[in-house]
Amino acid sequence: MNTQLPTFLRPTAVPLLCLTLAVLLAACARTEVTRLDPDEQVDLTDRWNATDSRLVSEAMIEDMLTFPWIDRFRSENPDRERPRVIIQSVRNRSHEHIPVDTFINDLRRELIRAGRVDFVSGGAEREDLREERRDQEFYADEETRAQMGRELGADYALTGTINSFVDRLDGTRATFYQVDLKLVDLESNVEVWNGQKQIQKVMQRARRGF
Secondary structure (H helix, E strand, C coil), X not given: CCCCCCHHHCCCCHHHHHXXXXXXXXXXXXXXXXXXXXXXXXXXXXXXXXXXXXXXXXXXXXXXXXXXXXXXXXXXXXXXXXXXXXXXXXXXXXXXXXXXXXXXXXXXXXXXXXXXXXXXXXXXXXXXXXXXXXXXXXXXXXXXXXCCCCCCCCCEEEEEEEEEEEEEECCEEEEEEEEEEEEEECCCCCEEEEEEXXXXXXXXXXXXXX
């Protein structure tokens, strides 16, 4: 009786077989990268993403500029064509890490694009600008240096929060985001606009068949 093992099962052939399988698996697991338009909506999960940030900022700034506060300001200040707005803070109170700075930049971009208000820098950015002016006092030519004490104060401050709620059942997860923003008159503390935008996403995990 011939008990000789097949060639591919012989001890000397096992390492070669393992190497061949590893190469084949590596070839099948190639990573592919696809370049997309930045404005194209991409949802890989139910988490907050760049599309959410852009869509919420566009909708809320559009709503804010339709309220009567801007016309009232112009009637009370005939020498001023545009009120000045500062984004004071937007706090993330959601269940996940959200890059708030990106959302603030989207809000700022929409404000500037609208052309109906002047945007005033604040926070760390304002401090950096003040430090630059202090440096110019010592190092820049007198005719070209930016003058101290020439800042324009803001008329209104924009603040807000990002909240979330997550509900789960079996393999389905629903995530609800709510963004609340308000615009306040800095002189009188009167709230002249209050906006709200909600986003709801549902993600279902694929079931594995046997």
